[in-house]
Amino acid sequence: MKTIIEPFKIKMVEPIKLTTPEHRDAILRRSHFNLFQVPAEEVIIDLLTDSGTSAMSSEQWAGMLRGDESYAGARSWYHFEGVLRELTGMPHILPTHQGRASERILFELVGGPGKVIPSNNHFDTTRANIEHSGARAVDLVIAEGAQPRSRHPFKGNIDVARLEALIADVGPDRIPLCMATVTNNSGGGQPVSLANLRAVREACRRHGIPLFLDACRFAENAYLIKRREPGQHDRSVRAIARELFDLADGATISAKKDGLVNIGGVLLMRDPALARRADDLLILTEGFVTYGGLAGRDLEAMARGFVEVLDEDYLHYRLRSVEYLGEHLLAAGIPIVEPPGGHAIYIDAAAFCPHIPPEQFPGQALVCALYRHAGIRAVEIGSVMFGRVDPDTGESARPPMELVRLAIPRRVYTQSHIDYTVEAAIEVFERREQIRGLRMIDAPPALRHFTAKFVEV
Numbered sequence: 001m002k003t004i005i006e007p008f009k010i011k012m013v014e015p016i017k018l019t020t021p022e023h024r025d026a027i028l029r030r031s032h033f034n035l036f037q038v039p040a041e042e043v044i045i046d047l048l049t050d051s052g053t054s055a056m057s058s059e060q061w062a063g064m065l066r067g068d069e070s071y072a073g074a075r076s077w078y079h080f081e082g083v084l085r086e087l088t089g090m091p092h093i094l095p096t097h098q099g100r101a102s103e104r105i106l107f108e109l110v111g112g113p114g115k116v117i118p119s120n121n122h123f124d125t126t127r128a129n130i131e132h133s134g135a136r137a138v139d140l141v142i143a144e145g146a147q148p149r150s151r152h153p154f155k156g157n158i159d160v161a162r163l164e165a166l167i168a169d170v171g172p173d174r175i176p177l178c179m180a181t182v183t184n185n186s187g188g189g190q191p192v193s194l195a196n197l198r199a200v201r202e203a204c205r206r207h208g209i210p211l212f213l214d215a216c217r218f219a220e221n222a223y224l225i226k227r228r229e230p231g232q233h234d235r236s237v238r239a240i241a242r243e244l245f246d247l248a249d250g251a252t253i254s255a256k257k258d259g260l261v262n263i264g265g266v267l268l269m270r271d272p273a274l275a276r277r278a279d280d281l282l283i284l285t286e287g288f289v290t291y292g293g294l295a296g297r298d299l300e301a302m303a304r305g306f307v308e309v310l311d312e313d314y315l316h317y318r319l320r321s322v323e324y325l326g327e328h329l330l331a332a333g334i335p336i337v338e339p340p341g342g343h344a345i346y347i348d349a350a351a352f353c354p355h356i357p358p359e360q361f362p363g364q365a366l367v368c369a370l371y372r373h374a375g376i377r378a379v380e381i382g383s384v385m386f387g388r389v390d391p392d393t394g395e396s397a398r399p400p401m402e403l404v405r406l407a408i409p410r411r412v413y414t415q416s417h418i419d420y421t422v423e424a425a426i427e428v429f430e431r432r433e434q435i436r437g438l439r440m441i442d443a444p445p446a447l448r449h450f451t452a453k454f455v456e457v
C-alpha cells in the first residue's frame with residue numbers, strides 16, 4: 001500500500017472552535033499582532049510549537065494513574081531512570097521540569113563571564129541561559145544551513161573548520177563545552193549527521209572540550225540519519241540514537257518534544273564531579289534528585305514516551321506528514337527551507353514577502369496573515385525572535401534568515417488538518433502583496449518575541 005496512515009486511532013476528541021476572518025482580525029488587533037498573546041481557543045490549527053503539545057497514548061495515560069508520588073526513590077523514578085539509561089547510556093540522569101531548567105543548571109555550572117559556548121545554532125532559551133550566565137553563545141552551522149534552497153541532507157551540521165578556528169582564537173580553556181542541537185531547530189529543523197558529530201567529537205577531544213547534545217528531537221534526528229546518511233539504512237533508529245548519545249559527554253533534553261509528554265526535561269552527564277554539583281543546584285531550585293520538580297506521574301509518562309517515540313512506524317508517519325506539507329507548499333511555488341526537516345516546515349518569509357523590508361518584520365507579518373485568513377497559528381523565527389544588539393559591537397544584529405515555522409504537534413492533527421493548512425498557505429500566497437509590514441512599539445530586552453507589541457505600517 002502507498003498510503004501512509006496515522007498509526008493510531010482516536011479515543012478522545014477535543015473540539016475546535018471555527019471562527020471568521022473578521023473575528024480573527026479583531027483578536028489580532030487586541031493581541032498587538034503577537035500570536036503568543038492570542039488565546040488558544042481562538043486558534044483553529046495551532047502550529048505555534050511542537051513542544052508540550054503531543055497527544056499522549058493510552059499507555060502513557062495509564063502510566064499517569066500508576067505514578068508513584070513518593071518524595072524520594074519513587075517507583076516511577078526508577079522506571080524513568082532505567083529507560084533513560086538504556087536509551088542513552090549516560091551514568092548521571094537528572095529529571096527537570098523542562099529543557100530550559102536543564103540549561104539553567106548546566107550553564108550556571110559551566111558558564112560565566114569570559115566563557116564561550118559554540119553550537120550549530122543555539123535555541124533561544126539556550127542562548128538566553130548562556131548569556132544570562134555572562135558567557136557568549138556562538139553559532140557555527142555550516143554555510144548551507146543558512147541557505148534555504150540548498151538541499152544538503154544535513155544542514156544542521158557544525159562547520160568543523162570554524163570550530164577549530166574558534167578554539168584557536170579564544171583558547172580551549174575558555175570553552176567549557178561545545179553543544180550540538182539535534183535536530184537544529186533554529187536552523188530549520190535540519191538534522192546533524194553521525195559523520196559530522198564524530199568529527200566534532202574528535203576536534204573537541206583533541207582540546208579536552210566536552211561535547212553536549214541539545215537532544216530535544218534526538219529520535220527525529222536519528223530517523224533522518226537512517227533515511228539520509230550512507231551506510232545507516234539498515235540500522236535501527238534506537239541503535240543510531242544510542243550512537244548519538246555515545247558520542248557525547250552529556251545532554252540537555254526537553255521531553256516536551258520527542259519525550260511525547262506535555263511537561264518534563266532531562267539533564268544527562270558523564271562527569272561525576274559535574275553531576276554532583278548539578279544535584280546540589282537541582283535540589284536548591286527544582287526538587288530532590290529523584291523527581292526534579294515533576295510529579296511521579298510525569299516521570300511515568302516520560303518513561304513511556306521515550307520508548308514510544310522510537311517506534312519506526314510512528315517516525316515514518318511523523319516525518320512523512322511533515323514532508324507532505326513541505327512538498328505541497330513547494331509545488332505551489334511557496335519558498336520553504338529545503339529539504340523538509342524533522343518537526344516543522346519553515347517558510348522563507350523574506351522570499352514570500354519581498355515587498356516587506358527586514359525592519360518591518362516580514363515573518364511576523366506573514367504569521368499574522370495566516371492567522372487572519374485561516375486561524376492558523378505559526379511562529380516567527382527571524383528578526384523578532386533573534387534580532388538583537390550585539391554585546392561586542394553595540395550594533396543591531398539580524399539573523400541570516402527570516403522564517404515562519406509551521407511546527408507540527410505529535411499525534412494531534414490528521415491529514416485533513418494538513419490539507420487545510422496547505423490550502424490556507426496557498427491562498428495567502430496568491431494575495432501576498434496585500435500583507436502589510438509591522439512596526440515594533442514595545443519589547444523587553446530578552447526573549448522579546450513572547451511579549452513584543454506591534455502596529456501595522
Ligand code: F0G
Nearest residue numbers: 049051098099100123125185214216254
Ligand atoms: N532546545 C531546543 C532545541 C528547543 O527547541 C527548545 C524548546 C528548548 C531547548 C527548550 O526547551 O521549552 O522545554 O524549556 N523549543 C520550543 C519550540 C519552545 O517551540 O521550539 P523547553
